[in-house]
Amino acid sequence: MAGEKLTIALAGNPNSGKTSLFNALTGARQHVGNYPGVTVEKKWGVAKLGGNDVTIVDLPGTYSLTAYSPEELVARDYLVQEKPDVVVHVADAANLERNLYLAVQFLELGVPLVIALNMMDVAEAKGLSIDTDKLGKLLGAPLVPTVARTGKGVPELLAAAAKVAAERKEWKPLELSYGHDVDQALNELTASLNGGGREWEPLSPRWVGLKLLENDSEVKAQVARDPSLAALTGTRRQELSEHIRSTMDDDPEGIIADHRYGFISGLYRQAVTETRGQRLELSDRIDKVLTNRLLGPVFLLAILYGVYEFVFWASETPVGWFETFFGWLGGVAEAAIPEGLLQSLIVSGVIDGVGGVLGFVPLIAFMFFAIAIMEDTGYMARVAYILDRLLRHFGLHGNSVIALIVSGGISGGCAVPGVMATRTLKDPKARLATILTVPLMNCGAKLPVYALLIGAFFAAQQANMLFALTLISWGLALIAARILRWTLLKGETAPFVMELPPYRMPTLKGLLIHTWERTWQYAKKAGTVILGVSVVMWALMTFPGLPEERVASWESRIEAAQTQEAKDELAHLMAQDEVRHSVAGRMGHALTYVTAPLGFDWRTNVALVGGFAAKEVVVATMGTAYSLGEVDPEESESLGDRLAKDPAWNPLMAFALMIFVMVYAPCFVTVVMIRREAGGWGWALFAMGYTTILAYVLALLVYQGGRVLGLG
Secondary structure, three states: OOOOOEEEEEEEOOOOOHHHHHHHHHOOOEEEEEOOOOOOEEEEEEEEEOOEEEEEEEOOOOOOOOOOOHHHHHHHHHHHHHOOOEEEEEEEHHHHHHHHHHHHHHHHHOOOEEEEEEOHHHHHHOOEEEOHHHHHHHHOOOEEEOEOOOOEOHHHHHHHHHHHHHHOOOOOOOOOOOOHHHHHHHHHHHHHHHOOOOOOOOOOHHHHHHHHHOOOHHHHHHHOOOHHHHHHHHHHHHHHHHHHHHHHOOOHHHHHHHHHHHHHHHHHHHHEEEOOOOOOOHHHHHHHHHOOOOHHHHHHHHHHHHHHHHHHHHHHHHHHHHHHHHHHHHHHHHHHOOOOHHHHHHHHHHHHHHHHHHOOHHHHHHHHHHHHHHHHHOHHHHHHHHHHHHHHOOOOOOOHHHHHHHHHHOOOEOHHHHHHHHHHOOOHHHHHHHHHHHHHOOEOOOHHHHHHHHHHHOHHHHHHHHHHHHHHHHHHHHHHHHHHHHOOOOOOOOOOOOOOOOOOOOOHHHHHHHHHHHHHHHHHHHHOHHHHHHHHHHHHHHOOOOOHHHHHHHHHHHHHOOOHHHHHHHHHHHHHHHHHHOHHHHHHHHHHHHHHHHOOOHHHHHHHHHOOOOOHHHHHHHHHHHHHOOOOOOOOOOHHHHHHHOOOOOHHHHHHHHHHHHHOOOOHHHHHHHHHHHOOHHHHHHHHHHHHHHHHHHHHHHHHHHHHOOOO
16 A cells, blocks of 8 residues: 555544544644535544555534435535545444444445544443454444544554555445335335446445435435436335334334444444443333343243233134134035036135135234234344344354244244345355255244144144244254254354344234234235145046046945935045045055155145145145045034044144144245245255255154154
8 A cells, every 4th residue: 555645534423532533643734624515614634654644534523324414414425425445433432322323324335434432431431341352343344442532542543444445345335124114115215226227336226225215305316316216216215104104103214213223232232341330221121131141031932922822812713703604605605506516616625725724814813913012012123132142052143033033933924035034144154054944934824734733633732832833943943053054054153233123112003004914915825826726736636536437336335325324424435535536646645655654644645745835735735635525515614623533633643744844845935035045956955855854754753753652
């Protein structure tokens, strides 16, 4: 860098000691004027470093980079238009959390940054012990403790700034998560801003989208130069504002600020020790208990168990209504439609197949309601914080917690957004390990299978069983991750900051909207994807049908039967023979050579094959398979009742099946998403292969082990 003239911009909150630092750096070599067109004071000077002159520009004191005031606009415009070699953010160490808000915005902008942690003497006098090395690593920016008033640390700061400036790195914006609603809108805005060959350099389209959501007048004016783009982004901003106002009684700016402070809170907890009692805000007081190293996990397990108890208790009656309704609907269809293929398609393929999935809508809705409470109050972020400590021991990154929870860490998520959530992990090996383990979580699609089998065989222990399945899935995911990090994905885990936004009182309207949105997605899936797969599975279980001579043989036997009971029994056996002779029946029977040690019959095999399309199809296919074998039009009992009465089934087999469904190959959409995020079909096929083998081994151990112990 010999001969190069560097430019360093000094930025920071008012009263952070920025002017003292500027004076210490430049001495008498200062100039004062005004920025063009505004009355904001402009100060610049020269510092000496290794015989070279370094230009120091003292930016106006600001609290934010959003264009709320002339000072903030001047500071931001200077950074964007002049692009100094490095920005030195002067932060008051004694008021660290408030001062880091501006630092986070510099990181979101992507400028090369060095942080001067000023007034360290005051911070120490207040009883604060700051691990500057750790804080610098977590922020991803060098951090130098200074006391500008006495000149302490100033030479080290200048050297650190010169080193960063000499690296000439490209701007790399920090990407925080601002919650599901804002993230979704931000992704859409980024895609819109990225299109049409538009240039935003040195700004990233994501940063521009973020400022639009913060209602930044200058950025809005910039985007307004393209009327079609302004209309598109304006509509999306309005939609988000109305959604957040109706669900959280807030606005996007408030939500974004909360998540920034949540990020800062996470930094603070990891890098700062308060050696004297500090005045605590309400959120801090609650966190003292809920995120306590010992009490936190106990509260988490208790809350999780309480959620499951609530979900099963609250949904029991409405689930019964749904089962009764679909049973009645099937009876009406049988009475209204002449016997034949059309009746079979409507009753067995559509009503029993899709109805078996829709019957669990109340249970799914109450689960989403409970999850919405945890998210809207801010407790879900605490769950991630508590589990973060655990995950580190298994080689996963802290952000893995979010991906695992989104995938069904608390039963009811989905692996597809879970895989996408791993994009926030910057550690590539931890990210890949997370991608390969999120399918082991109990997504919402597995819930109907659990609800069906738990209701049929473990009715007295419903919450206990779902609680146990949750713990098993977490245990398997962590063990799988540890093995992957020991073998295929060796390496150190990068540092991580967990966001802890302040607690909020959720609104009933917001909870209902969030519950409705997710429940509707589930119901819509049942009415589209699952309906289509159910019809296909019905066709596979219906055709080609029995040969004519075999039909004639059955009919003659039925006709010859002496009692109505004997006729019904023979008709039932004939129906079973028809399904057994179908394409799916033959396939299911062929697979019994493999799955017989697990206790699975041919119907279960067919259902598991269909479950590769979507796990809900397991229930839908079983509903169709057992319906096709049913010939008594007066009997409209639920699938769970049929399984409970079937002598081929028992609790041990049901538990082995739940373990198999929990672990075996992720659904097709998740596999495609793994291929996209992991970078190739190799990892997607690996995910399918290792999970299916693991599922087989575990189900085998459960079933055969249980039989040895006399449990089935």
